[in-house]
Amino acid sequence: xxxxxxxxxxxxxxxxxxxxxxxxxxxxxxxxxxxxxxxxxxxxxxxxxxxxxxxxxxxxxxxxxxxxxxxxxxxxxxxxxxxxxxxxxxxxxxxxxxxxxxxxxxxxxxxxxxxxxxxxxxxxxxxxxxxxxxxxxxxxxxxxxxxxxxxxxxxxxxxxxxxxxxxxxxxxxxxxxxxxxxxxxxxxxxxxxxxxxxxxxxxxxxxxxxxxxxxxxxxxxxxxxxxxxxxxxxxxxxxxxxxxxxxxxxxxxxxxxxxxxxxxxxxxxxxxxxxxxxxxxxxxxxxxxxxxxxxxxxxxxxxxx
Amino acid sequence: xxxxxxxxxxxxxxxxxxxxxxxxxxxxxxxxxxxxxxxxxxxxxxxxxxxxxxxxxxxxxxxxxxxxxxxxxxxxxxxxxxxxxxxxxxxxxxxxxxxxxxxxxxxxxxxxxxxxxxxxxxxxxxxxxxxxxxxxxxxxxxxxxxxxxxxxxxxxxxxxxxxxxxxxxxxxxxxxxxxxxxxxxxxxxxxxxxxxxxxxxxxxxxxxxxxxxxxxxxxxxxxxxxxxxxxxxxxxxxxxxxxxxxxxxxxxxxxxxxxxxxxxxxxxxxxxxxxxxxxxxxxxxxxxxxxxxxxxxxxxxxxxxxxxxxxxxxxxxxxxxxxxxxxxxxxxxxxxxxxxxxxxxxxxxxxxxxxxxxxxxxxxxxxxxxxxxxxxxxxxxxxxxxxxxxxxxxxxxxxxxxxxxxxxxxxxxx
Numbered sequence: 001x002x003x004x005x006x007x008x009x010x011x012x013x014x015x016x017x018x019x020x021x022x023x024x025x026x027x028x029x030x031x032x033x034x035x036x037x038x039x040x041x042x043x044x045x046x047x048x049x050x051x052x053x054x055x056x057x058x059x060x061x062x063x064x065x066x067x068x069x070x071x072x073x074x075x076x077x078x079x080x081x082x083x084x085x086x087x088x089x090x091x092x093x094x095x096x097x098x099x100x101x102x103x104x105x106x107x108x109x110x111x112x113x114x115x116x117x118x119x120x121x122x123x124x125x126x127x128x129x130x131x132x133x134x135x136x137x138x139x140x141x142x143x144x145x146x147x148x149x150x151x152x153x154x155x156x157x158x159x160x161x162x163x164x165x166x167x168x169x170x171x172x173x174x175x176x177x178x179x180x181x182x183x184x185x186x187x188x189x190x191x192x193x194x195x196x197x198x199x200x201x202x203x204x205x206x207x208x209x210x211x212x213x214x215x216x217x218x219x220x221x222x223x224x225x226x227x228x229x230x231x232x233x234x235x236x237x238x239x240x241x242x243x244x245x246x247x248x249x250x251x252x253x254x255x256x257x258x259x260x261x262x263x264x265x266x267x268x269x270x271x272x273x274x275x276x277x278x279x280x281x282x283x284x285x286x287x288x289x290x291x292x293x294x295x296x297x298x299x300x301x302x303x304x305x
Numbered sequence: 306x307x308x309x310x311x312x313x314x315x316x317x318x319x320x321x322x323x324x325x326x327x328x329x330x331x332x333x334x335x336x337x338x339x340x341x342x343x344x345x346x347x348x349x350x351x352x353x354x355x356x357x358x359x360x361x362x363x364x365x366x367x368x369x370x371x372x373x374x375x376x377x378x379x380x381x382x383x384x385x386x387x388x389x390x391x392x393x394x395x396x397x398x399x400x401x402x403x404x405x406x407x408x409x410x411x412x413x414x415x416x417x418x419x420x421x422x423x424x425x426x427x428x429x430x431x432x433x434x435x436x437x438x439x440x441x442x443x444x445x446x447x448x449x450x451x452x453x454x455x456x457x458x459x460x461x462x463x464x465x466x467x468x469x470x471x472x473x474x475x476x477x478x479x480x481x482x483x484x485x486x487x488x489x490x491x492x493x494x495x496x497x498x499x500x501x502x503x504x505x506x507x508x509x510x511x512x513x514x515x516x517x518x519x520x521x522x523x524x525x526x527x528x529x530x531x532x533x534x535x536x537x538x539x540x541x542x543x544x545x546x547x548x549x550x551x552x553x554x555x556x557x558x559x560x561x562x563x564x565x566x567x568x569x570x571x572x573x574x575x576x577x578x579x580x581x582x583x584x585x586x587x588x589x590x591x592x593x594x595x596x597x598x599x600x601x602x603x604x605x606x607x608x609x610x611x612x613x614x615x616x617x618x619x620x621x622x623x624x625x626x627x628x629x630x631x632x633x634x635x636x637x638x639x640x641x642x643x644x645x646x647x648x649x650x651x652x653x654x655x656x657x658x659x660x661x662x663x664x665x666x667x668x669x670x671x672x673x674x675x676x677x678x679x680x681x682x683x684x685x686x687x688x689x690x691x692x693x694x695x696x697x698x699x700x701x702x703x704x705x706x707x708x709x710x711x712x713x714x715x716x717x718x719x
Binding site (some may be wrong): 050052053054057059060061062063065066069080083084085087088090091092093094095096099100101124127128223224225250251253 | 439442445465467468472473474523524531533561563564565568571573603605606607608609610646647679680681711714716717719
């Protein structure tokens with residue numbers, strides 16, 4: 001006991017912070033690459049969740065507490081996406097800068113377009129419904145731009161001397177993103193209104209932006225695993241509408257999507273819901289390059305209506 | 306807003322229509338089929354004047370309309386992008402500061418023979434109410450109230466200061482002691498229905514080591530691993546500790562070391578010590594030493610479908626009595642494997658001496674299967690075989706449990 005006390009008292013001295021770079025921790029790799037785009041070499045960025053991981057179910061490991069402990073800025077997706085794991089991490093971080101409401105706490109969802117905000121009575125009979133709207137908003141490049149801008153504004157307040165640097169990096173990113181958007185829009189333009197089915201409700205911002213029509217989900221309700229009855233109904237609906245594409249996130253089991261695909265002649269398409277979901281998806285623009293190319297070639301191959 | 310913005314360009318179109326149509330109409334009316342050159346010239350001059358006034362009139366009107374349109378667009382651009390959720394609006398501003406409220410129901414049934422009678426056949430073991438909220442910019446508060454079949458108790462209720470200077474995570478209130486792993490867990494977060502024999506025999510069973518006091522925990526910075534030291538001081542009023550005098554406090558110390566062994570695997574080690582008066586006589590004390598080790602494996606790509614966990618805890622107890630101290634040791638080992646999105650199986654081995662009955666040792670084993678329909682409910686069955694010291698034949702029991710939660714979405718336990 002006495003030993004424990006003396007050990008804990010002996011190590012009072014805080015670890016000195018190395019360098020002047022702003023230490024940014026982002027909950028997902030998407031937010032991390034956006035922070036890197038605008039922060040350049042004036043920031044040090046780490047992500048808590050990997051891109052191939054279900055962001056709803058990250059484990060609150062103590063190693064993540066250490067990352068938050070030394071953060072100057074926490075960028076989170078918000079809309080309760082991280083509610084199962086981020087609050088205990090923040091609480092145990094012993095870091096006043098990143099507590100909810102503090103200067104270093106940036107909820108990226110406050111500056112973007114949010115879809116599927118529920119109206120009326122919400123109950124868990126609807127499954128794992130997000131009462132504050134769909135949190136997968138980074139899958140619309142327009143929202144990525146808004147998030148990058150919010151990060152620039154925050155970084156410029158935290159490191160005013162580098163504000164010009166951040167602004168020019170943002171301008172460059174904005175330009176590259178706008179060029180890429182033209183490319184993606186041109187690729188997707190012929191396929192407006194193509195009907196698809198997705199596993200989870202991760203894609204409304206993507207399908208809204210690129211004009212795809214989601215007509216069903218493999219999950220009967222958000223967060224509820226596929227049931228035989230729902231799967232049969234989905235197969236019937238897909239046959240009726242001749243849906244030929246089933247989009248699945250890399251962290252879901254392919255058994256049900258594959259059997260639905262066999263019954264309907266559809267193709268299972270594992271898209272990247274986040275940067276880092278595939279080794280070659282290393283930045284925000286490559287995320288859409290990857291997904292748009294896969295979608296376009298799948299539509300061409302299957303002759304989707 | 307959208308209707309209004311659409312309305313304004315419409316108004317502009319109408320205005321421009323007005324501008325061209327009356328001008329043309331006036332020209333047609335006034336233009337005579339014949340007449341003298343001078344009168345025609347005069348009339349053209351008058352007409353030109355009139356047209357000019359009209360044009361100026363409409364130009365100024367359009368300018369005014371354009372200004373209004375711009376003002377409206379400016380307002381729209383400056384407005385915060387996301388509208389507040391209708392659910393929040395419906396809740397009303399006064400309720401926003403209400404704490405997060407949750408209720409967990411824990412229904413336990415049992416069948417089979419047990420020497421002490423064991424758990425009741427069908428029992429609503431407890432309903433746990435939780436109230437959690439931020440107090441002010443410096444603290445948050447957590448209350449857990451348990452409603453049992455015949456008691457209402459404050460299981461925990463404490464304030465947490467997460468950002469005190471020096472990195473001391475400080476809690477003040479009634480808490481479960483930071484002694485090992487199982488002692489700190491509420492019944493509904495345990496992976497089994499009962500508590501291991503070592504808890505029952507050496508650390509106070511279901512209520513366990515829980516007391517009113519002060520806890521400080523600090524990270525110990527080092528380049529290798531996560532290291533956290535916790536020191537706690539308690540009143541000395543729990544299943545194990547009883548303070549005869551006001552100054553006879555109970556103390557708990559805990560050291561936790563954690564290290565990732567890759568992204569899927571990690572190891573978690575802990576050492577605990579608890580010391581305090583036990584109330585047997587005025588100056589007898591009890592000392593507990595604990596060691597725990599956990600190995601976890603959970604592949605990130607399949608994290609919702611599978612995981613493996615191995616955990617062991619050992620407790621050494623020395624209980625002072627009028628006849629001198631009694632030593633006892635006990636522990637359990639537990640393995641768990643998730644074999645489907647909703648299915649987990651576990652096996653536990655128990656072995657523990659009794660704290661104040663030297664030489665008596667209980668031994669047991671359990672198989673546990675858990676089915677989780679969703680994040681908010683689970684059904685669990687446990688087959689338990691226990692050889693109690695001094696009994697001729699082992700007790701064979703089947704336990705089953707329904708756990709269900711409503712209300713606030715708590716964090717997933719780690």
